[in-house]
Amino acid sequence: MINHEMDMLIRAQNGDEEAFTSLVLQYQNPVYNLCYRMLGNAQEAEDAAQETFWRAFQAIRRYDRNRSFATWLLSIAAHYCIDQQRKKRITTMEIEDWMEEVIPDHTPEPEKQVRENEERQSIQSLLSSLNPQDRAAVILRYWYECSEEEISQALQLSVSAVKSRLHRARLRLAQQYQSQHYAMTERIHDESPAF
Amino acid sequence: MSHLPFENWIFNRENLTSDQIAELEAHLKSCQHCNRIQSGWSEVEQLLQKPPLTPAPPQFVNRFQASLAQRKALQQKRQIRAVFIGLGSAFVLLSIAFIVRLLWIIPPAQLLSDMIGWVALAPQRWSEIQYIFFYWAGQIPPLALMVFVFLLAGWSTLLLGLWFLTLQRLSHLGVHEQ
Numbered sequence: 001m002i003n004h005e006m007d008m009l010i011r012a013q014n015g016d017e018e019a020f021t022s023l024v025l026q027y028q029n030p031v032y033n034l035c036y037r038m039l040g041n042a043q044e045a046e047d048a049a050q051e052t053f054w055r056a057f058q059a060i061r062r063y064d065r066n067r068s069f070a071t072w073l074l075s076i077a078a079h080y081c082i083d084q085q086r087k088k089r090i091t092t093m094e095i096e097d098w099m100e101e102v103i104p105d106h107t108p109e110p111e112k113q114v115r116e117n118e119e120r121q122s123i124q125s126l127l128s129s130l131n132p133q134d135r136a137a138v139i140l141r142y143w144y145e146c147s148e149e150e151i152s153q154a155l156q157l158s159v160s161a162v163k164s165r166l167h168r169a170r171l172r173l174a175q176q177y178q179s180q181h182y183a184m185t186e187r188i189h190d191e192s193p194a195f
Numbered sequence: 196m197s198h199l200p201f202e203n204w205i206f207n208r209e210n211l212t213s214d215q216i217a218e219l220e221a222h223l224k225s226c227q228h229c230n231r232i233q234s235g236w237s238e239v240e241q242l243l244q245k246p247p248l249t250p251a252p253p254q255f256v257n258r259f260q261a262s263l264a265q266r267k268a269l270q271q272k273r274q275i276r277a278v279f280i281g282l283g284s285a286f287v288l289l290s291i292a293f294i295v296r297l298l299w300i301i302p303p304a305q306l307l308s309d310m311i312g313w314v315a316l317a318p319q320r321w322s323e324i325q326y327i328f329f330y331w332a333g334q335i336p337p338l339a340l341m342v343f344v345f346l347l348a349g350w351s352t353l354l355l356g357l358w359f360l361t362l363q364r365l366s367h368l369g370v371h372e373q
């Protein structure tokens with residue numbers, strides 16, 4: 001670890017808020033990016049990143065300096081986002097159930113909207129097909145180049161569990177990409193003029 | 196058809212031996228399932244080669260500083276409230292226990308008459324206490340009285356200061372987890 005960063009960490013652990021703010025400045029982008037990739041929404045990602053730093057501020061005295069600070073922070077962010085995803089899934093399911101019961105579907109051309117979204121958010125839509133923990137493992141692996149050991153520390157899983165989650169996620173991403181690609185090709189065929 | 200270990204090999208090509216790569220290629224020619232996974236993964240892998248890092252929005256740190264001050268103030272307020280509620284509850288519980296114990300020893304009618312008697316005699320008792328105090332104050336040399344008052348005030352101030360310090364420390368406990 002760089003001496004300056006270690007100095008900031010020691011000062012932050014002794015209650016220096018300025019030192020902690022400089023750590024926020026340094027790590028804002030990786031933490032925000034992880035939250036954005038996990039949640040897929042800019043506002044929710046900012047809220048999650050702010051919450052991550054607040055939790056880190058509260059727990060900074062318990063941080064073990066022998067561990068990587070980045071991994072520790074990303075671990076807090078990943079756990080928070082996984083919890084948010086679980087809560088959101090429950091709420092969304094409840095709202096969807098309620099809407100199915102009371103509100104008729106009047107969405108004009110839903111297929112067109114779906115197609116536009118598909119074109120704009122290829123990575124994000126692929127990521128959203130994964131369950132929160134698998135998604136966190138993929139993000140840590142490919143965006144942050146974390147080793148399987150580091151991912152296991154961040155997500156509090158065994159290394160074999162991380163391997164299995166990464167395998168499952170890669171398989172799911174490959175299948176998802178194929179099915180999206182296949183669906184798009186089918187649509188292009190269907191919409192092309194007859195010769 | 197079994198797709199193992201070929202499914203695993205597709206995702207770990209960099210760790211395969213040349214024989215395993217040849218075996219995988221042969222399998223891919225005959226297996227449509229694995230072939231689809233292979234082509235899907237190669238596309239996804241390209242997307243994941245250099246995934247873009249989304250930067251934090253502008254003024255993120257300023258907003259963090261502002262929210263930090265707010266959250267700290269809110270948490271300290273909650274902590275102080277919790278301390279006072281705790282102390283108040285303890286006082287109420289002790290009072291209830293004391294009353295119950297008192298009613299257990301003395302019959303309620305006698306307790307009521309004793310209390311009325313005590314209240315009725317309170318002004319007389321107060322004047323007696325005042326008389327005793329001023330009598331003894333007149334007996335003690337003025338310098339000794341001044342020292343006594345000074346010591347009493349000093350100890351009271353010290354104890355009050357310690358009490359406030361303890362409350363303040365308790366109110367900060369929630370902000371930093373120990």
